[in-house]
Amino acid sequence: MIGQSLSLRGIRKAYDATYAVHETDLDIGAGEFVSIVGPSGSGKTTLLTMIAGFERPTTGSVVVGNVDITRLAPNRRDIGMVFQKYALFPHMTVRKNLEFPLRMRKRPRREDLGKRVDAMLDMVQLSAFAHRYPHQLSGGQQQRVAVGRALVFNPPVLLMDEPLGALDKKLREAMQLEVKRLQQQLGATVVYVTHDQEEALTLSDRVAVMHKGQLEQIGSPLELYTEPQSAFVADFVGTINFIPGVVVGYECGAATIRIASGAIIETATTGTQPLPVGTMVSIAVRPQHIGVCPPGASGVTGTLENLVFSGASRTAHVRLTDMEGLTLRIQVPNELAGLPELGGMLAVALPSDKLKLFHAENGRRL
Amino acid sequence: MPRSPIRALRALADTGHASRYSSLTSAILVLPLLAILAIGFIYPVTELVGLSLSNGGASYLRLGRDPLYLGVLATTMATAASVAVSCVLLAYPVAYAMTRLRGGAALLAAACVFIPLWTSVLIRSYAWIVLLQRNGIVNELLRTTGLIDHPLKLLYTQGAVILGMAHILLPFAILPIYATLRTLPADLVRAAANLGAGPLRGFLLVTLPLSLPGVFAGSVLCFVLALGFYITPALLGGPGSMLMATLIGQQTVVLLDWPLAAALSTILLTVTLLTVFVFRKAISLSKGFQSVH
Structure with missing residues (x-):
């Protein structure tokens, strides 16, 4: 049955003494499209290979639907997978490649097998290429064969390991739409691994961010963007500025931070634990949330270093005064007038409700 | 033009x-x-x-008339074919295992393949005499374990020739097969497993067909080298198992019939070239391999 739920329960993978994946729980609903993103070495591919069964988890279990498949061999798992370099069988035609998983299962019957393959060829728009060999196809066509081959046996879960990484930008965007269309049409449950955050945000219902073998946060693209739970997620999804500082005052829901220049910044906090005075923190703020004003007597000031036109708006690079060269990226509306010349001084407004506070050492949201 | x-x-x-x-x-x-x-x-x-051709093709006529010479050619081809088949059958598991090994074990396996290659053919052939002779190690072992009462005639047989040649030529089969298997993307084997093929079916349907170019290369190499073997058949073979190289040597050195020796050499060369040509054709006709190699 295509489109079943997938649960990873307390899954861990250790190589000798080091952990590739720390204890992770992940629940993916039937028909959901979940991306796993993270830099290389963050453990996202290890997670995928454990779901596919190429590696056994050190502890924990993998459950598809209601069935625990942790101890099943890869060929008994029924999980579809699109490999990074497609892994099409070079000595078989497109049709033979698509028939392969059906023949391995001895279902459906012979006459239905042809129909199933034809239907899938039609769905991935390769009917005219059925008798070609993989090397006679373009990159995008090979990719479609790989997707077709992974879906033709109606797998309960489809894994995709950076499937678009080898394609150029334009084709990649076209294929993203294609993958999304197929997924929705078939109601497939998809786990999609990529290091491209933009791709993940475009395609997914939910995105899981991995960092150093740990699942940092999982949520809808909007949640990750607006409510990042760690400095890493805040930095990984979209653009953000970090300003280091130290806590000098705390009362429930609000903290007073002093930054290196001596300026005082008021922020909101989310935690229930009081913030001790002296805690080293990092203030995060998105470029579009920073205001610019003429320089005043107090507050945070800086020099305008660069102004880059980027279509709908401009990005100002402002080097803060007495902040060891820290430069903020600030989004400035095109129609905003009265900006100083390059090298001129300006004041920076940091609205307290838009600021997010993270622990300087462990990166947790405060 | x-x-x-x-x-x-x-x-x-x-x-x-x-x-x-x-x-x-x-x-x-x-x-x-x-x-x-x-x-x-x-x-x-x-x-x-x-x-x-110096005597107007009389040598070739003699070769064609005398079944002895054609018999030797047939024995040579049959021996070379047996050697090539034995080599490939023995080499494939070794090459396959070598692709699975890591670190020290891989180094050891490579050494086991290469060190015999650097040892003289003469020494290795004599080693087989020591092993196979009437009171040799193999016969002694079989007698002390009580499997036989009288020593077997192992040396100076066709079997001894094939055994010795296969042993000497084994690296030439292992290396091309290993090279092909090693360049085979690991993801293909994983894909086969992922799509539902168990280890045996994955091997038969994916790994084996994709390693055939290496198998072909190894078998042609062994076959062609075996056609021209001189020392090993001379040392390990009996009078009944004379091969082309020995025959040519006899004609050149003992009987001094140089035109006949030249005719024999020309036939051997032609057969060798034909074999290589046919195998190359066979490889290029097998579809889909272009993308792999």
Whole structure:
């Protein structure tokens, strides 16, 4: 049955003494499209290979639907997978490649097998290429064969390991739409691994961010963007500025931070634990949330270093005064007038409700 | 259309990757090899063919009339074929295991393949005499374990020749098969498993067919090398298992019938070239391999 739920329960993978994946729980609903993103070495591919069964988890279990498949061999798992370099069988035609998983299962019957393959060829728009060999196809066509081959046996879960990484930008965007269309049409449950955050945000219902073998946060693209739970997620999804500082005052829901220049910044906090005075923190703020004003007597000031036109708006690079060269990226509306010349001084407004506070050492949201 | 030697050389040298060299540079680079080939191969072979025809083809007529000579040719081909098949069958598991090994074990396996290759064929053939002779190690072992009462005749048989030659030629089968298996993307095997093929079916449907170019290369190499073996059959073979090389040596050195020896050599050379040609054709006809190699 295509489109079943997938649960990873307390899954861990250790190589000798080091952990590739720390204890992770992940629940993916039937028909959901979940991306796993993270830099290389963050453990996202290890997670995928454990779901596919190429590696056994050190502890924990993998459950598809209601069935625990942790101890099943890869060929008994029924999980579809699109490999990074497609892994099409070079000595078989497109049709033979698509028939392969059906023949391995001895279902459906012979006459239905042809129909199933034809239907899938039609769905991935390769009917005219059925008798070609993989090397006679373009990159995008090979990719479609790989997707077709992974879906033709109606797998309960489809894994995709950076499937678009080898394609150029334009084709990649076209294929993203294609993958999304197929997924929705078939109601497939998809786990999609990529290091491209933009791709993940475009395609997914939910995105899981991995960092150093740990699942940092999982949520809808909007949640990750607006409510990042760690400095890493805040930095990984979209653009953000970090300003280091130290806590000098705390009362429930609000903290007073002093930054290196001596300026005082008021922020909101989310935690229930009081913030001790002296805690080293990092203030995060998105470029579009920073205001610019003429320089005043107090507050945070800086020099305008660069102004880059980027279509709908401009990005100002402002080097803060007495902040060891820290430069903020600030989004400035095109129609905003009265900006100083390059090298001129300006004041920076940091609205307290838009600021997010993270622990300087462990990166947790405060 | 007549082609200038330089253009012919250029065509020879033009493999795409080398296109950054000028035609003159390519010609200079290829020249030493061509000179050696001309002096050491083309000239002697031409002489040889000339010599075999020196008495108006009488040597070939004699070869065709006397079943002894054709018999030796047939034995040689059969022996070489047996050796090639044995080599490939023995080499495949070794090559396959080598692709699975890591670190020290891989080094040890490589050493086991290469060190015999650096040892003299003569020494290795004599080693087999020590093992197989009437009171040799194998017979002693079989007698002390009570499996046989009287020593078996192991040495000076066709079997001993095939065994010795297969042992000597084994690395030539292992290396091409290993090279093919190693370049086989690991993801293909994983994909087969992921799509529902168990280890055996995955091997038979994916790994084996994709490693056939290496198997072909290894078997041709062993077959062709086995056709010209001289020392090993001479040492391990009996009078009934004379091979072409031994026969040619006899005609040249003992009976001094040089035209006949030349005719025999020409036939052996032709058979060798034909084999290589047929195998190459077979490989290029097997569809889909273009993308792998």
